Amino acid sequence: MNVRFCVDESTGKAVANYLRDQGYDVWSVIESAPGIDDSEILQKSHSEHRILVTNDKDFGELVFRHKMPVAGVILLRLLEETPANKVRVVEAVLDRWGTDLKGFYITATESIIRRRKLPDS
Numbered sequence: 001m002n003v004r005f006c007v008d009e010s011t012g013k014a015v016a017n018y019l020r021d022q023g024y025d026v027w028s029v030i031e032s033a034p035g036i037d038d039s040e041i042l043q044k045s046h047s048e049h050r051i052l053v054t055n056d057k058d059f060g061e062l063v064f065r066h067k068m069p070v071a072g073v074i075l076l077r078l079l080e081e082t083p084a085n086k087v088r089v090v091e092a093v094l095d096r097w098g099t100d101l102k103g104f105y106i107t108a109t110e111s112i113i114r115r116r117k118l119p120d121s
Contacts, residue, residue, distance in 0.1 A: 004050040
């Protein structure tokens with residue numbers, strides 16, 4: 001699998017572990033650089049061609065308003081923020097889009113998954 005992920009601190013270890021169990025290369029903020037600035041997370045995700053998985057909607061502003069480049073984003077907008085629910089929704093995104101994640105900003109809830117093309121991708 002050539003898709004690599006960056007799992008944001010707000011998303012937690014369960015999603016990082018799930019993605020690793022699926023065979024993906026994962027860099028986890030909470031494990032490697034807790035407290036790192038959002039712009040640094042985007043820079044790392046972009047430079048390493050990683051899909052950012054986050055619960056933090058501030059990344060949308062950085063990507064769309066400030067035009068910061070990123071390989072792709074999966075934004076989890078969940079009513080239930082449990083680790084199991086986060087994993088279930090990430091699994092649903094992968095079931096729907098597979099590895100076709102680069103160049104997209106994906107917003108996922110418990111019931112809806114939207115995919116939008118990133119600027120300049």
